[in-house]
Amino acid sequence: MLSRVADSLYWMGRNIERAENNSRVLSVQMIHMLEATDQQVLDRDWEEVLEICASIKDYYERYDRIDKDTIIQYLAISPLNVNSFMNCMIYARENAKATRDMIPDELWEVLNEFHLDQKEWQERPDTRQHTEQYLKNVMRTSMTAQGVIESTMSRDLPYTFIKVGKWLERGEKIARVLNVFCEKNRKEANKSTDNYYYWLTALQYLNGYDAYIKDHPPTMETKNVLKFLIKESTFPRSIQYCINHVKDAVDRIEGGKVSHYSEGLFAMMDRIQDEIAEADIDSMNMEELMKFLDHFQDRCMALSRAFSETYYLVEPVRVK
């Protein structure tokens, strides 16, 4: 397979996953904001959403204050925000367009259909209801795309590159969400606030509430939630699960063998798996957890880079 094509497939996987995850975060926040009464709390919540879905620094470079409608627009359809859902979906469609000869027609059609409908969305007034529908549409498109991928694609190289992109994106996003919530927890450790609301939100952001509550009815212990989202290897939205699947995927690409060119990549994945296994969540305080999550995010970036280099997805930088 051509490196350029592999690169596009990898990024298509990432872009679709990113659009879905970010849409869910915004969608949950739009419901929560109805319940919030304290303006300060609300502003802080919006900052967190910005930090998870985009970059708070970039936002403040353009706008000088937190404004609900501005943020929603910025996150959903602003062309200025590289991670806006609209941009992610445009990139995903372009990735698909560049690999149309490799992917099922239905996959292209799902993304193309979203694109065609999107023009209508842009022309509608940005009411709450329309925004919610738009977010639903992003999530549904992502899920339909995954359905097509799972039900029609051979488990060969194109499939695997899409999946690596998806798992890496998801793993990183989980760490990012948890980081924000650990920070919040740390800051308010001396207040007697109810943690319940935080962790409920974190679980909802990551679409893990239903699965968690089945395992831990009906409590919302901080450490239980963290263990669930970090280490639960049967839950497809945990860090452990994502990393295991990246490893499986690379194993599949290499036919189970480690060669000289893939040595570094395998070593890195082993190290990450070990680090997750060794992390004793129960005995860690919030600072340590945040350090662990930061470290994991760095690892994800390094892994993404190593993966790209191993399969020539990026042009090696020429040394002058």
Add this chain to the structure above:
Amino acid sequence: MLKNYDTGIFFDEMIGNNGSPKRHYQWFYELVEQLTDTELREKHETAQLNFLRQGITFTVYNHTGGTERTMPFDFVPIIIPKPQWEKIEEGMKQRLTALNHFLDDLYHDQKIIDAGIIPRELVENNPYYYHKQVGGLDIPLKNHVFLAGVDLIRDENGEYRVLEDNLRNPSGMSYVFQNRYVMRQVYPELFFEHSIETLEHQFSELYNTVVSHVPENADPRTKPTAVLLTPGMYNSAYYDHVFLAQQMGMELVEGRDLVVKDDIVYMKTIRGLKRVDIIYRRIDDDFLDPEAFRPDSALGVSGLLRAYKKGNVAILNGIGNGVADDKAMYVYVPDMIRFYLNEEPIIPNVETYFLSDPERLEYVLDHLEELVIKNVGASGGYDMLIGPQSSEEERNVFRQKIIEKPNQYIAQPTIKLSRAPAYQEGRFYPCHVDLRVFIMNGEEAHVLPGGLSRVALKEGSLVVNSSQGGGGKDTWILTEGGHSHA
């Protein structure tokens, strides 16, 4: 369907002089009559949406950037009885054989120039004549044109004539298949009483044609690796490239995916470099290799021409074909057929005047309102004047252009291009049509049954190009000698 349908002074594909359908359209006519107005309208919309959903689009560029558009589809097919089609087939093979001889001759001995049949300056002044780059080169199968698209029209007597040869990168083949596909999906009932040539085996024909061009130095022990080289997804014909690559199971590559090392072409894969033997390129000559052509080309591959000249890679269509398919050389194709094959052309040209001849020039300038004027280097319906439909002002602009550069233009009598019914906005009305026929040429020539019927959907318009509002129709070759079987 024929209420208020007026064939006028034109030859109509479907309707005879007596106002009723021709024999080979009889079945079709009766089947359409059974559909209600609502059905027709709904089907029409479904068909257009189908193209959009599947992203079967071409990109039109203007000052604000590119827009993806679908080619409008019209469901009334062009039906051609077998005997007529056989004549077209023969005519196309003949024409292609002669053109191929011509190209090989031009880049070798130039016998046709020595014989005084084609003026030397016409060849040497042609901007697409690349003698410096490929003169004297022997290429696989001595074949310069592996795929040609020849545009045919019918005059007021129904006689087929060649309007234009496309020997470089003819596009539109994907539409032939998609038109048929959508037609079958949306109008299955119309196929009931007809027995028509299928398009099913055409991709293996095309693929076999591609891989028969094995370069001299390819490894004889392995199957040659063929790729389709596209300028990328922003190219207006990108869908065509995707579709053909997909159907033939060839890798779709861009210039940046290829690299030339020691005069061998490789593609960059996730496992390292892989040798490429045959390139079906959809990039024009001047962008192909910045070393040999335009140095500013970012689409091409440095060193490709060197690899080609060494016999390490085959490039299809050949480099330098542009010299044979411009509007000036077109005039000489019948002479080429006589010179190389010693035959009379089976499908004639449209009468054409050169404007370099002062006497002709004077005549043409006096009769602009009756003639069609074309720039010999332009295509896609650009820079052309259709006399009878032009304004005084437009004619003055062209008069000026012609006086400044008479060699740049040719004139043709306005042909009363044939018409066929088209269905738009709830009614049938006559529209001008032409037919692009695709000819594959490898060890032997093969003509794709049917081709792309293009239709000028704007009422009265003569321009069928998709970039200017033209649409497409399915083309049916009846297998039963013109008789429909029940």
